[in-house]
Amino acid sequence: MSSTEAQHGDEIVRVENVVKDFRSGFGLRKKRVLHGISFSVRQGEIFGFVGPNGAGKTTTLKILMGLIRSSGGSASILGHDVRETAFRKHIGFLPENPSFYDFLTGREILTFYAKLSGVSGSQRAERVATLLKWVGLTQAADSRLRTYSKGMLQRVGIAQALVHEPSVVFLDEPMSGLDPIGRVEIRDLILRLRAEGKTVFMNTHILPDVEMVCDRVAIIVQGCIRYQGDTQELLVEGERETELVAAGLSAHSVVDLEERFAARLRGLGDRIELRFAEKNTDEMIRAVLDSGGRVVSVAPQRASLESLFLSAVENAEAPESGSALTGMGEVE
Ligand SMILES: Nc1ncnc2c1ncn2[C@@H]1O[C@H](COP(=O)(O)OP(=O)(O)OP(=O)(O)O)[C@@H](O)[C@H]1O
Numbered sequence: 370m371s372s373t374e375a376q377h378g379d380e381i382v383r384v385e386n387v388v389k390d391f392r393s394g395f396g397l398r399k400k401r402v403l404h405g406i407s408f409s410v411r412q413g414e415i416f417g418f419v420g421p422n423g424a425g426k427t428t429t430l431k432i433l434m435g436l437i438r439s440s441g442g443s444a445s446i447l448g449h450d451v452r453e454t455a456f457r458k459h460i461g462f463l464p465e466n467p468s469f470y471d472f473l474t475g476r477e478i479l480t481f482y483a484k485l486s487g488v489s490g491s492q493r494a495e496r497v498a499t500l501l502k503w504v505g506l507t508q509a510a511d512s513r514l515r516t517y518s519k520g521m522l523q524r525v526g527i528a529q530a531l532v533h534e535p536s537v538v539f540l541d542e543p544m545s546g547l548d549p550i551g552r553v554e555i556r557d558l559i560l561r562l563r564a565e566g567k568t569v570f571m572n573t574h575i576l577p578d579v580e581m582v583c584d585r586v587a588i589i590v591q592g593c594i595r596y597q598g599d600t601q602e603l604l605v606e607g608e609r610e611t612e613l614v615a616a617g618l619s620a621h622s623v624v625d626l627e628e629r630f631a632a633r634l635r636g637l638g639d640r641i642e643l644r645f646a647e648k649n650t651d652e653m654i655r656a657v658l659d660s661g662g663r664v665v666s667v668a669p670q671r672a673s674l675e676s677l678f679l680s681a682v683e684n685a686e687a688p689e690s691g692s693a694l695t696g697m698g699e700v701e
């Protein structure tokens with residue numbers, strides 16, 4: 370750990386009551402896109418900043434990267450106000466839609482970035498070769514970027530963010546637009562960053578990826594943080610569900626069970642799958658049997674981040690009804 374990191378302990382990123390107003394349109398009307406958000410990122414974790422399109426993720430990241438100024442509040446990285454510049458050598462950044470000079474090869478573009486970020490001439494070739502290997506592009510190193518697939522370009526983007534050996538890496542949607550194999554590759558790279566002791570901040574809306582890689586998350590909806598906490602706790606604390614498969618039920622009974630237990634239905638040929646709150650499991654089994662049906666299987670389901678995410682979004686749309694997520698963690 371460097372001396373800069375030691376001064377502020379465990380907190381690598383700290384965002385406090387950050388507000389952002391954009392002025393746009395005729396008469397430059399003010400539009401508030403961040404409503405006083407607060408969160409922190411700890412040393413050595415993979416932190417997921419999660420939210421739907423337009424929630425304010427990229428805006429927040431641009432503020433952290435010093436690309437735009439906040440309209441209020443404070444933000445610091447490694448104990449330094451984000452408006453300072455000297456500490457930037459400790460951070461790496463993958464922008465949302467990176468674009469590269471595509472007439473260059475992978476090796477050339479990384480050499481270019483290594484030069485820009487001050488890697489000395491004598492170390493450059495070796496550093497670039499190490500990075501190419503690290504992101505799995507050694508074979509393609511001397512092909513032009515215009516021949517690269519999207520997954521390969523994303524790996525170039527990640528290599529670019531690591532060229533100067535930063536201790537904190539910020540990634541804006543690192544897995545978007547990738548096929549499942551590309552996603553797995555990038556996911557493994559991110560996990561390796563953590564294994565090397567780096568702190569990773571990533572913006573994303575791909576929830577299965579969040580479940581797989583992120584230690585902690587903050588959910589942002591319409592410029593407000595709706596939840597912040599440990600990913601596993603979020604999943605455990607969320608409402609659990611049961612999946613029951615039944616056979617031999619009449620259409621009338623199915624509709625009745627659906628309504629009584631607020632169940633979600635899926636037809637499986639002559640069987641029916643019902644999903645409902647775990648606490649109603651005994652009663653549901655009894656009801657299926659009483660209706661003349663058979664219980665084929667009963668399986669507990671872990672609440673998915675997706676359902677929690679959707680409830681955070683729904684609650685944001687109706688704030689007066691209160692948040693189901695409130696009280697689950699360190700809500701802002
Ligand atoms: N320069 C700008 N001027 C005006 N409004 C802006 C500007 N940049 C972003 N916004 C608005 O701020 C809001 C948040 O945008 P932002 O790009 O931060 O969202 P996001 O969470 O990154 O979404 P996505 O998942 O689509 O990338 C949006 O309503 C967007 O239209």
Ligand SMILES: [Mg+2]
Pocket residue numbers: 426427428465572
């Ligand atoms: Mg974005």
